[in-house]
Amino acid sequence: PNAYARASETAAYVRSKLPEALQKPKVAIVCGSGLGGLVDTIEAEPKVELAYSTIPNFPQSTVQGHAGNFVFGLIGPQKIPVALLVGRAHFYEGHTMDLVTFATRVCKLLGIGTMIVTNAAGGLNENYEVGDIVCLNDHLNLAGLVGIHPLRGPNIDEFGVRFPPLSDAYDLDMRRRTHKAWKKLGLDQQKRRLHEGVYAFVGGPSYETRAECRMLRILGADVVGMSTVPEIIVARHAGIRVLAFSLVTNKAVLDTGLRGNDDTIQAMSKTELDEHLNKGKANHQEVLEAGREAAKDMQGLVKQILSDLHED
Numbered sequence: 636p637n638a639y640a641r642a643s644e645t646a647a648y649v650r651s652k653l654p655e656a657l658q659k660p661k662v663a664i665v666c667g668s669g670l671g672g673l674v675d676t677i678e679a680e681p682k683v684e685l686a687y688s689t690i691p692n693f694p695q696s697t698v699q700g701h702a703g704n705f706v707f708g709l710i711g712p713q714k715i716p717v718a719l720l721v722g723r724a725h726f727y728e729g730h731t732m733d734l735v736t737f738a739t740r741v742c743k744l745l746g747i748g749t750m751i752v753t754n755a756a757g758g759l760n761e762n763y764e765v766g767d768i769v770c771l772n773d774h775l776n777l778a779g780l781v782g783i784h785p786l787r788g789p790n791i792d793e794f795g796v797r798f799p800p801l802s803d804a805y806d807l808d809m810r811r812r813t814h815k816a817w818k819k820l821g822l823d824q825q826k827r828r829l830h831e832g833v834y835a836f837v838g839g840p841s842y843e844t845r846a847e848c849r850m851l852r853i854l855g856a857d858v859v860g861m862s863t864v865p866e867i868i869v870a871r872h873a874g875i876r877v878l879a880f881s882l883v884t885n886k887a888v889l890d891t892g893l894r895g896n897d898d899t900i901q902a903m904s905k906t907e908l909d910e911h912l913n914k915g916k917a918n919h920q921e922v923l924e925a926g927r928e929a930a931k932d933m934q935g936l937v938k939q940i941l942s943d944l945h946e947d
C-alpha cells in the first residue's frame with residue numbers, strides 16, 4: 636500500500652488511543668537531538684505517550700538522544716492540544732525518505748495544520764555561537780538536488796500537487812511571531828541569540844569535512860544538519876504551515892587546517908599537532924549537551940508562540 640494508505644491506517648490507530656480532549660491537536664512539535672525536554676511543557680493530565688515501536692508503520696529511531704515517542708497532551712493555561720514527536724528517523728540510519736517523512740504525513744491525517752520542527756545543527760555562520768537558536772527562513776536540499784527526495788516517484792494527490800512550490804516554505808508570519816515572542820520573554824536581554832538563517836541538509840552520518848563546510852558557507856548556508864528538510868518538504872506538499880529552529884550545538888570548522896608543507900609545523904610536537912586537530916572536532920555528546928542546556932529557552936519560546944497563536 637502507498638504512503639497515503641499506510642499513513643491513514645496509522646492515523647486511525649493513533650486516534651483510537653486518544654481521549655476526546657486530545658483528539659484534535661492543531662500543532663505538532665518535532666523534537667530534535669537532545670530537545671526531548673520539550674515534553675516537560677506538557678501538563679500532567681490528560682497525556683498519552685505512544686512508543687514508536689508500538690505504532691504500525693512507524694520507523695524505529697536508533698539514535699542516542701532520540702527517544703522515539705509520539706506524545707499527546709495540553710500545553711499551558713489555555714490547554715492547547717499538541718502532538719510531540721520526540722525523536723525522529725534520519726536518512727543516515729538507513730531509513731528511506733518515505734519513512735523519514737512518514738510521521739509528517741500521519742500528522743496531516745490527524746488534522747495538524749502547523750508543525751514546529753527543531754533540530755541540532757552545526758554553525759557555519761561565523762557570527763553564531765554554540766547555544767544560539769536559528770529560526771530557519773530557507774534551506775539547501777543538497778540530497779534532493781541530486782534526486783534523493785521524499786516526493787520522488789508517483790505523486791500522492793491526496794496530500795498535494797505534483798510540483799509543489801517551496802519559495803514560501805518557512806512561514807513568514809510564524810517567523811515574525813517568533814521574534815516577537817523572543818522579545819516578549821526578554822530572551823533578547825541575555826547571551827543566547829536568535830538569528831534567521833539557511834539550513835543545509837546533508838545526508839550524514841559523518842560530519843562534514845573542512846572543505847565541505849567552506850563550500851556550504853559559500854553556497855549561502857548558515858547552519859548544517861542531517862534532518863528536517865525532508866519533513867519540511869512533505870509538510871509543505873500537504874499544506875501544513877511550518878516553523879523550524881536549529882539549535883547551534885557546535886561551530887563547524889571552516890579553516891583549511893595545517894598543511895604538511897608548513898615550515899612552522901615541522902617543529903611542532905605530536906601532542907601539539909593532535910591538539911590542533913582536536914579543536915572544533917564535532918561529536919555527538921556535545922550536540923546532546925548543548926541541546927539539554929538550551930531546552931529551557933527553546934521550551935519557553937515554543938510555549939509563548941503557541942500561546943500567542945492561541946490568542947488570535
Ligand SMILES: Nc1nc2ncn(CCNC(CO)CO)c2c(=O)[nH]1
Nearest residue numbers: 755756757859860861887917919922
Ligand atoms: N558540523 C556539524 N555539526 C552538527 N551538529 C549537529 N548536527 C546535526 C547532526 N546531528 C546528528 C549527529 O549529532 C544526530 O542526528 C551537525 C552536523 O550535521 N554537522
